[in-house]
Amino acid sequence: MLRVIGVGDNVCDKYRHLGLMFPGGQALNVAVYCRMKGCDAAYLGVFGTDAVAEHVMKTLTRLQVDFSHSRQTEGENGYAVIDLVNGDRVFVTSNRGGVLREHPIQLNEGDLEYLAGFDLIHTSNNSYIESQLPAMASLGRFVSYDFSGTWRDRERTQSICRWVDCGFLSCSGLTQEEVREQLTEIVRLGCGIAVATMGGDGAMVWDGESFYQARAKPVEVVDTLGAGDSYAAGFLMAYLTEIVPKQLSKGSGAYREKMEKAIAAASELSAKTCGRPGAFGFETQLA
Template sequence: MEKLIAVGLNVVDKYPALGVMYPGGNELNVAVYARWLGAQSAFLGVFGSDGAARANEEVLRKEGVEISHCRHEQGENGYAEVELVNGDRVFGEFNDGGVTGRFPIRLTGEDMRYIRGFDVISASINSRLPEREIERLHSAGVPLSYDFSDRYTPGHLRRVAPHVDFGFVSCSGMDWSRTEAFLRELHALGCPVPVATRGSEGALLFDGNSFYRQPAEKAEVVDTMGAGDSFITAFLLEYAAGVKAGLEGEAIYRKALQAGARFAAKICGLQGAIGHPMPLR
């Protein structure tokens, strides 16, 4: 069984038009998706002291996600308001991660020993991790995935890329030639395997020698919330399984990309990133 740890953000996604909210946040989603895919998973993040935080903790426990290394701080948990436009989620007001933004994770020696017991680490630009903590995660010797989303800056790319093994970037709306050039740039900065996700146009991976294009799978789209996180989760777990099976090169990348596309299509049919609707507060 593969083991994944997600370090970073948990929020509630509020849908005012529907009167409900759902657990969410990049790393919370990844940790739950890993369980759905049959892996052992953990979430290491910061919970606030409000009802949203308690609800998220309860959902993680129900889903079988390990949360023993999480922090608790006084204050509002993270939230983001969401509007659905033809099934595509559009973010509105948010509170910058709540306590996750106010109390960024500082990894302890005990945390690092714990993290070394996993097969893969997942983090993102939304995790509010200080850049020096990303370097520390990389020093654990466990493959580190980092989602730059579309919120990166050139400076952040330069500083972080050398310390991640898989760099995911959102390139929706960017043409294919520019996407290829961007992945070459990211690889030159020190990221061995950059991956561009392009929504309904699929994904593109560059390993320093070759490009691998993955078409999107057909999906009945209800809500695109979690599509990127689900792609990343399935990709990472398939990659970890492939390493254990002795796969490498094109064989392992093709399988990982296909797994990501299949699972992302499935998640697009779900309301909210992981379900578990709650009355809007």
């Protein structure tokens, strides 16, 4: 069984028009999506002491996602205020991670020993984790990082890529050629493989030798929140169970077949996410 841990951000997404809030966050979402698909999943982050934090922790407990190595700090948990416009989530405001921003994770020896027990460590641009990436990479585990749209910050991106095995980029609105250029650059800077999500235009993957592309699955969109995170989870689960352990040669027939299946599985999971409100449900009354 694949063992997955999300390290970094957790939030509640507050939907003003519904009067509800949904647990989420890039690092947490990937762990939860993997858990929902049968993986052994955990989360390591920082919680506040308010109703938002309480709801996120209760949800993780219900889902059997271990968060025993997380910290809890007096103050406000991360949150974002969300509106929906024709199914697309629009971020209105946020507290930029709340206590996580004020008290970012500093991995100790116990944390590193714990992380070494996982096959996949996933983190993100909202996790205030960059200074800890070298320590994560030193464990010899597969490290993935969601740049979201921050890949445009060249200096920051360059400092991250050499520590990351797989990078995810949000590239909605770019042309196909622009996406290829960005993916090529990310791999050139050190990432083993780069994945771009392009909204309704699907997704594209560059492994350093070949491009792979998937169209977005037709779906009646309810809410796009979590679509990129579920794509990442779907791709990583397939890549780490069907390609990496078998040491398939890039460009071989078997490798190409498995890669096509990986991006198809990711597209399928992302489409399902778009068909429901919130990142993965488990809503409660707005706090």
